[in-house]
Amino acid sequence: MISLVGLPGSGKSTVGRQLARRLGLPFIDSDHVIEQRIGCSIREFFEREGEARFRDVEEEVIGDLCRRDSGVLATGGGSVLRSANRFALHGGSRVVYLRSTPEELFRRLRHDVSRPLLQVEDPLSRLRDLFEIRDPLYRETAHFVVETGRPSVSALVKMISAQLGIAPGPGGATPT
Ligand SMILES: Nc1ncnc2c1ncn2[C@@H]1O[C@H](COP(=O)(O)OP(=O)(O)O)[C@@H](O)[C@H]1O
Numbered sequence: 001m002i003s004l005v006g007l008p009g010s011g012k013s014t015v016g017r018q019l020a021r022r023l024g025l026p027f028i029d030s031d032h033v034i035e036q037r038i039g040c041s042i043r044e045f046f047e048r049e050g051e052a053r054f055r056d057v058e059e060e061v062i063g064d065l066c067r068r069d070s071g072v073l074a075t076g077g078g079s080v081l082r083s084a085n086r087f088a089l090h091g092g093s094r095v096v097y098l099r100s101t102p103e104e105l106f107r108r109l110r111h112d113v114s115r116p117l118l119q120v121e122d123p124l125s126r127l128r129d130l131f132e133i134r135d136p137l138y139r140e141t142a143h144f145v146v147e148t149g150r151p152s153v154s155a156l157v158k159m160i161s162a163q164l165g166i167a168p169g170p171g172g173a174t175p176t
Pocket residue numbers: 006007008009010011012013014015074077108148150151152153156
């Protein structure tokens with residue numbers, strides 16, 4: 001299993017989907033699995049049940065997914081907050097940290113209403129706070145760090161494949 005971690009908007013879902021396609025592996029988005037389990041959107045669940053309940057479901061889902069043997073997993077940006085998730089991800093997959101500055105993320109997400117943690121008066125300052133708290137946790141969880149500021153999504157996909165030592169073969173992934 002290959003997992004992607006990083007702040008909201010760092011490209012985990014977008015890069016993960018393309019990486020999976022390139023490598024011929026199944027793509028899994030943990031937020032999507034959570035939404036199937038809770039039967040509503042994450043935003044609704046946050047409003048109704050609160051963040052702590054969301055983190056409980058997230059921990060169950062990450063634990064289950066890390067037991068699968070192959071695929072590309074896009075995690076939610078807060079998955080590293082729980083040590084159980086950091087441990088499960090680091091031990092059960094090869095983890096790539098998509099590292100982005102708060103300013104870059106703000107440019108990408110300023111009009112995106114689907115991110116509950118950023119529905120505040122000053123989303124840039126929220127992103128700066130999240131970066132400060134989480135950057136060390138993403139680093140601790142990851143085996144590789146990729147800076148996402150300049151490269152396009154497809155360039156990132158190639159960089160990650162090269163870093164993991166996996167080249168696309170005719171029928172999908174070929175370890176090099
Ligand atoms: N490397 C990149 N360059 C430019 N835009 C990007 C890049 N990676 C992601 N995006 C865009 O940023 C937004 C958030 O990406 P998303 O994959 O949803 O992030 P995450 O799953 O990490 O929250 C999307 O509109 C996506 O197209």
